[in-house]
Amino acid sequence: MENKAVPRGTYDYVTSDDGILALRWKDNRIVTLLSTDMGAEPMSSVYWYCSDTKRKEQVSCPAVVKSYNANMGGIDKRDKSDMLVHIYCTPMKSKRWYKRMFAYSVDVSLTNAWVFYRWDCKSLSLLDGLSLKKIRIQVFREASSQRPVTSNP
Incomplete structure (x- = not known):
């Protein structure tokens, strides 16, 4: 995944034989996650603020990213x-x-x-x-x- 060439909301993932999911998702930057609990599906949509258009835009989001953001508590x-x-x-x-x-x-x-x-x-x-x-x-x-x-x- 190139950082600037990929549109926001794009993701790519691979699953190992042991059941470990490695996922890369493009938000403002590329986010890399590993999970043994969840997969990329089902996809959902979230609203993020876009600094270019100065308004919220709908972005597709994998389930593992949505779960991480919900349980993170705003700060690592x-x-x-x-x-x-x-x-x-x-x-x-x-x-x-x-x-x-x-x-x-x-x-x-x-x-x-x-x-x-x-x-x-x-x-x-x-x-x-x-x-x-x-x-x-x-x-x-x-x-x-x-x-x-x-x-x-």
């Missing part, structure tokens, strides 16, 4: 996770790669725990959940507190 989850991790990243400078990796894994773990916490708050209809910053502060305060270790005899 991986990009949102990276954004949340880097908002409050642990300030650690070290020449040892494993120390930076440890700090990053703690940041990712705390961010993922906060995302699950927000899902639980939403399902329980709690409007005033803690922010990511407050959760991180609480966790680090608890981790750094000096409590005596007690052992059961």
